[in-house]
Amino acid sequence: MGGDSQHPLGVPSGGGAGVAGARTGSERSGVNALDRWLARRIMQEAGNPPLRFALWDGQDAWSPEAEPAGRIVVRDRGALWAIVRSPELGFGDCYSAGRIEIEGDLIDVLYRAYRAMEDKASSSFKKSILGRLPRAGKNTPGGSRKHIHHHYDLGNDFYRLWLDKRMVYTCAYYENAEATLEEAQEAKMHHVCRKVRLEPGQQVVEAGCGWGSLALHMARHYGVRVRAFNISHEQVAYAKEQAERSGLASQVEFIEDDYRNISGKYDAFVSVGMLEHVGPDHYETLGEVIARSLKEDGLGIVHSVGRSRPSAVNAWLEQRIFPGSYPPSLREMMSIFEGNQFSIIDIENLRLHYAKTLMEWLERFDANVSTVRKWYDEAFVRAWRLYLGGCSAAFLSSSIQLFQVVFTHRCHNRIAHTREHLYRRAANGADWSFN
């Protein structure tokens, strides 16, 4: 990538070697039969999504039998070959660089594409053209720190532009269709707290605490003491400041350290949006950390992006946005629990909630895009829009899921017999009453 590595997302500019070595002014050259054949082949391998596919002469090289929902335009031959060589990485990089355009609603177009690709039973697209993707980088303590720094230390100001006011960067929970993002993030935090049945005076440990919103919420609304771990320096600094400002610093301790270094015994173990960065090789270790940290009658929750079946991570997302990330299937997640004799109490899939959360983030991002453009270049803006829109589409097409897994030690019998308490209004957090 050479000089491009300075870019915050590693996004190569127009002619970057990272995308397509030979961009030889082909946009001015004509489109030939091979180009059109490749375009048709790409769409066939993608399961024939209901989209038009045009090349740099402006003509559709492929159009669907069904009513098209939008159009993909490849602006030069190098971009076409980049898709052939590495469909996910090539598409993402060339879109970021403005060498591929998406006409129509971004999320809808990507949803149609993902859905068609998933529908294509044999998934021959990846198998024939691409082969198996390399696995994510090693999430050793040192590797994790580098990976987390890449994404989460982009700058709090950037995230403040489009997240809710509490800076919650995980799936919200929409109790009804009218809920705003702020309300849905508040509801998500209550949902998590109710699932582990927090009570005043309890000790809670949080693994991967983001900007600290959930830790502060637990302390504020449930009267618990929290030790919250995170390896992102910027996030921890922000969270500590929030704790001071809200007078909760005596209840909430933010610790810039790896989840593997959690010590002590707790009534609840909470992890929302960290598992994606842990990697399957470390699930047993995570399970051991939880097993030694959770009191005998404690409850735990792991909230994570997941899959319906084990699959390779989208190469572009993994290399440009979330290095080291891996969303596991439930079978894979069980490595955390089965080896450590936990009893799974409850699993809920909130994938459509994350699709909606991401739509709202993208809307807010777009509303503030002029500010983003002052700080970053256009490739960053396009990459970020592709990431937010693409993830929303991936949740809509069920390419990815969102699992909340509640568990306890094997022999803990003083658990709630039903889940009705989760749906009882104002049971906890009396100051929480939007409708």
Next chain:
Amino acid sequence: MGGDSQHPLGVPSGGGAGVAGARTGSERSGVNALDRWLARRIMQEAGNPPLRFALWDGQDAWSPEAEPAGRIVVRDRGALWAIVRSPELGFGDCYSAGRIEIEGDLIDVLYRAYRAMEDKASSSFKKSILGRLPRAGKNTPGGSRKHIHHHYDLGNDFYRLWLDKRMVYTCAYYENAEATLEEAQEAKMHHVCRKVRLEPGQQVVEAGCGWGSLALHMARHYGVRVRAFNISHEQVAYAKEQAERSGLASQVEFIEDDYRNISGKYDAFVSVGMLEHVGPDHYETLGEVIARSLKEDGLGIVHSVGRSRPSAVNAWLEQRIFPGSYPPSLREMMSIFEGNQFSIIDIENLRLHYAKTLMEWLERFDANVSTVRKWYDEAFVRAWRLYLGGCSAAFLSSSIQLFQVVFTHRCHNRIAHTREHLYRRAANGADWSFN
């Protein structure tokens, strides 16, 4: 087992070769140092449960440091060796034959024993004395029919003695502590129906329908048409009679056939208490059956006894009570879903509900034991009490779990966004209103 094979449970009588080849009047002989050493060794290997362990001289060969919750009495040397040779099978058979006694509350004593065994981290009990248990018999269509006949065709009159009036032979759902068994079984059926969001006019397929209670319930309360499969001849005959009697024969079709022969397309796939009899080797096949039977926007539920981690089945239970049975861990269950690209929506663990259900069954069994004794011998009565009490204890000690797994095809997006509808009273089934 020779002549003992005629017994409905295969329970050998007092001196049966199946239990202990050499029962040479040792109850009259004294207890020697080796006997006492074996007794202590057995209790050590079982994780030192808080129970006394006495031999045929009436003396405790082992007593716990903690307050004992009850006492196990081994009445002859052959029974002691039967436990050493095959802890689960030997104990179960000798208890059934009256050669082992349990003093104290049956469920509580077994709970203490199971809990201690599970606590013993290395599980060296099974490893050192027993080795790995043989796997369950093959559940091919022919094998399944034989296995199901063994248990479910014991006679409807027998089950009528101690099940609820609707003959529901699966985990009930206690919405509150005061609910009766009848109410809890009714509530379970509503809980299942709400989870798959039944609507009038829909087509439902049920795999493993027992005596037909759920199929009739769905037709009666939700106005759906049901095709219900079961390979137990006696159960299907009973279910057909119930359909006729209740005027639901035009809505519910009971079919004496294997789940593998399910045909047609359905809005809901329902299976309550069948998976235990399917066997992991056939989970992918089951998944394929569901995948081809469920409409694109259909919902499915699989309700099954499970485990926190893969483990060998209790040898006595597998050989005497439920041949071919195997309760899977969630990881193992995922073979049904992940290969067929289902999206898991919701998993709920109801293990404490099954513990309570089994307690109620045992109470009803005991209240009617004089009738059972007219039909079967004492070994049958004892075996059945050990089975009901032992399973209740196994759920209490978390040795086994009860999972309800709700799922849908990958791309079905018109699903309920929250689970609040499950806890809304009288949303469906207006005639259902106990409190």
